[in-house]
């Protein structure tokens with residue numbers, strides 16, 4: 208299949224998790240390329256403000272809630288029957304201390320529910336719609352931390368490793384359909400994902416990251432993974448054979464590593 212780059216325009220793209228950060232930065236750029244973009248999230252006031260400011264279609268959705276996902280998906284399909292791209296962006300990151308249950312269990316459950324069950328339920332709610340379109344895509348969002356662990360965030364790292372393998376696996380199942388599976392693999396990017404992350408000197412500036420992603424979507428439409436240069440250090444550590452060294456460097460240079 209000769210996939211059309213999403214950046215060519217003419218797509219109808221649903222991005223649950225676009226009220227801020229990477230989702231919003233990509234929503235703005237994808238809309239500017241001539242796509243219809245529907246943004247989703249829990250913060251209703253922000254959704255209204257972004258709709259007013261930028262003309263996005265919006266839907267309120269809490270991706271930890273199966274019923275909310277189903278009703279948001281039904282609403283999006285009813286209003287936008289051409290929907291052909293899902294970007295499963297919504298995610299959280301929590302710092303955990305695994306030396307006692309109180310230090311991690313509630314956060315671990317929230318991370319798995321949001322970052323793993325959320326995308327699974329979103330895909331379940333939309334796969335038949337996507338399959339009905341002649342050229343469709345699911346964009347999953349993993350992380351460089353799927354491949355190299357950051358010490359304070361075990362469940363987050365594991366949730367993103369799950370998303371990586373889920374993406375690899377469903378791509379095989381959907382190979383003979385009209386639905387492509389792309390995995391966005393961000394490095395540390397300056398957003399509000401964690402307190403202090405937006406100011407972290409270790410994080411890539413959001414605009415630079417989003418511009419590089421758009422350029423990769425344009426120039427490498429057949430790529431399975433969207434890999435900006437900065438993430439290759441983490442993504443390919445094991446492949447290069449310098450995994451232990453990269454784990455060490457990450458866990459001494461990232462400002463959150465000492466948390």
Ligand SMILES: NC(=O)c1ccc[n+]([C@@H]2O[C@H](COP(=O)([O-])OP(=O)(O)OC[C@H]3O[C@@H](n4cnc5c(N)ncnc54)[C@H](OP(=O)(O)O)[C@@H]3O)[C@@H](O)[C@H]2O)c1
Nearest residue numbers: 224225226228229248249250269270297298350395396398
């Ligand atoms: N920034 C990084 O360094 C980095 C690196 C690798 C991967 N990522 C991934 O990129 C994605 C976006 O993160 P970000 O960095 O842009 O952080 P962010 O600014 O905190 O954005 C997170 C987005 O997810 C939404 N969200 C969170 N929980 C949700 C829920 N239960 N229901 C619906 N929406 C929910 C938030 O919307 P509401 O609060 O309005 O619900 C917000 O729009 C995440 O999957 C994250 O894991 C980020």
